[in-house]
Amino acid sequence: MPRPQQFDRKQVLQQALKVFWHQGYEATSMTDLMRATGLSKSSFYNTFASKHECLLEAFDSYRADRLRDMDRVLAGDNAKESIATFFRMIVSDAKAPEFINGCMSINQAVELAPHDEAIATRVDEDFQKIEDALAEAIERGQRAGSIATRRDARNIAQLMVVAFPGFQVLVRAGSPQTRLNHALDELLAILD
Amino acid sequence: MPRPQQFDRKQVLQQALKVFWHQGYEATSMTDLMRATGLSKSSFYNTFASKHECLLEAFDSYRADRLRDMDRVLAGDNAKESIATFFRMIVSDAKAPEFINGCMSINQAVELAPHDEAIATRVDEDFQKIEDALAEAIERGQRAGSIATRRDARNIAQLMVVAFPGFQVLVRAGSPQTRLNHALDELLAILD
Numbered sequence: 581m582p583r584p585q586q587f588d589r590k591q592v593l594q595q596a597l598k599v600f601w602h603q604g605y606e607a608t609s610m611t612d613l614m615r616a617t618g619l620s621k622s623s624f625y626n627t628f629a630s631k632h633e634c635l636l637e638a639f640d641s642y643r644a645d646r647l648r649d650m651d652r653v654l655a656g657d658n659a660k661e662s663i664a665t666f667f668r669m670i671v672s673d674a675k676a677p678e679f680i681n682g683c684m685s686i687n688q689a690v691e692l693a694p695h696d697e698a699i700a701t702r703v704d705e706d707f708q709k710i711e712d713a714l715a716e717a718i719e720r721g722q723r724a725g726s727i728a729t730r731r732d733a734r735n736i737a738q739l740m741v742v743a744f745p746g747f748q749v750l751v752r753a754g755s756p757q758t759r760l761n762h763a764l765d766e767l768l769a770i771l772d
Numbered sequence: 773m774p775r776p777q778q779f780d781r782k783q784v785l786q787q788a789l790k791v792f793w794h795q796g797y798e799a800t801s802m803t804d805l806m807r808a809t810g811l812s813k814s815s816f817y818n819t820f821a822s823k824h825e826c827l828l829e830a831f832d833s834y835r836a837d838r839l840r841d842m843d844r845v846l847a848g849d850n851a852k853e854s855i856a857t858f859f860r861m862i863v864s865d866a867k868a869p870e871f872i873n874g875c876m877s878i879n880q881a882v883e884l885a886p887h888d889e890a891i892a893t894r895v896d897e898d899f900q901k902i903e904d905a906l907a908e909a910i911e912r913g914q915r916a917g918s919i920a921t922r923r924d925a926r927n928i929a930q931l932m933v934v935a936f937p938g939f940q941v942l943v944r945a946g947s948p949q950t951r952l953n954h955a956l957d958e959l960l961a962i963l964d
Contacts, residue, residue, distance in 0.1 A: 603798075604796070604798070604799075604883070606795075606796070606799050607796075607798050607799050682882060682886070686882065686941060687882060689941050689944055689945040690874060690878065690879060690882045690883075690941060690944060691796070691882075691883075693944060693945045693946060694874070694944055694946075700945065700946050703945045703946075704945060704946055704947065707942065707945065707947060707951075711951065731958070731961070734954070735954040735955075735957065735958050736958055738951045738954040738955040738958065739935075739954070739955040739958035739959055741942070741947075741951065741955065742935050742938035742939055742942055742951075742952075742955040742959075743931075743934050743935060743938050744938065745937065745938050745941035745942065746934035746935055746936065746937050746938025746939075746941070747934055747938075749878060749881050749882060749937035749938070749941065750899065750933070750934055750937065752881055752882060752885060752886055753881040753885045753892065753895045753896060753899065754885060754886075754892050754895075754896055755896065755899060755933075759899075759903065759930045759933065760934075762926070762927040762930040762931070763927075763930040763931040763933065763934040765927065766923070766927050766928055766930065766931035766962065767931055767934075769923070770958065770962065
């Protein structure tokens with residue numbers, strides 16, 4: 581008797597996410613996805629329409645989690661400390677076993693964004709959200725006094741958005757901790 | 773009569789480089805490499821021993837070209853202007869058709885460095901060379917007067933090394949030009 585096709589969509593997405601994240605999109609085959617999710621080919625296509633749709637849904641769930649993490653950290657009372665914590669988190673997360681495959685957004689930016697419109701739109705949206713959240717935090721700190729610089733908050737936020745994937749690439753490439761620490765000190769010194 | 777196996781090694785490497793650069797290492801098959809280089813399987817293996825050896829040799833020739841570009845630009849009379857030019861070049865190069873596939877070093881850092889020791893060593897060596905060259909240029913500018921800040925040249929160089937892949941990821945993801953310009957202005961303002 582065939583097993584009835586019952587499954588938890590969220591769990592299936594998490595399993596698909598791991599495969600895409602680990603192998604990249606192009607190198608992931610339908611066989612890999614079926615093995616990871618336990619779905620038959622027909623169930624998979626009934627659920628996601630295509631491999632690409634599955635990637636987008638898995639990526640969206642990953643993005644939502646990461647943006648929630650960011651908002652939580654940046655909401656701290658002391659804006660300057662919150663921004664420091666945000667960047668320290670990027671560096672330590674990038675070293676965590678969970679993120680052994682790097683930040684999925686950065687991987688997507690490198691692998692797919694240049695020739696995949698749906699991915700490019702998402703990656704760009706995320707960079708914009710990070711910029712907005714950092715600009716808002718810097719302005720808050722300038723008003724409250726934790727951030728002394730009178731330089732334009734939006735411009736500083738734009739440099740910080742550049743540093744964001746920069747730190748992740750360097751961690752992924754195994755850069756020494758002293759380089760990461762000094763770079764972070766210099767970045768935060770802009771707020772003084 | 774079979775065509776004699778004669779070929780220009782440098783040209784073959786350039787053709788292999790294009791395939792690795794465009795597709796990434798894992799997604800490149802021996803068939804792709806044979807098609808791109810025009811070599812038979814046996815010639816290929818006589819020449820490079822393995823697909824991985826071919827990648828390393830192609831990557832080394834790419835790295836040598838890029839480091840030469842960097843040294844040429846940073847050798848300018850006015851150190852501050854040279855550093856500005858170096859970063860403007862990264863942004864404009866990242867948009868050039870030749871670099872449509874992104875900087876190969878950054879792609880390798882993301883795709884292979886985490887689990888390929890030979891690649892990780894090379895990527896790390898390059899980041900160190902960029903840091904050294906920038907630190908040297910900043911010190912030169914501090915002595916000559918084009919760079920006013922008394923902050924530590926090495927630490928600033930370390931932040932600049934973070935910004936280096938950061939700019940490339942953002943360009944690759946299609947970030948708006950204003951973000952890139954403002955970020956670059958903020959980065960260079962550290963030298964004032």
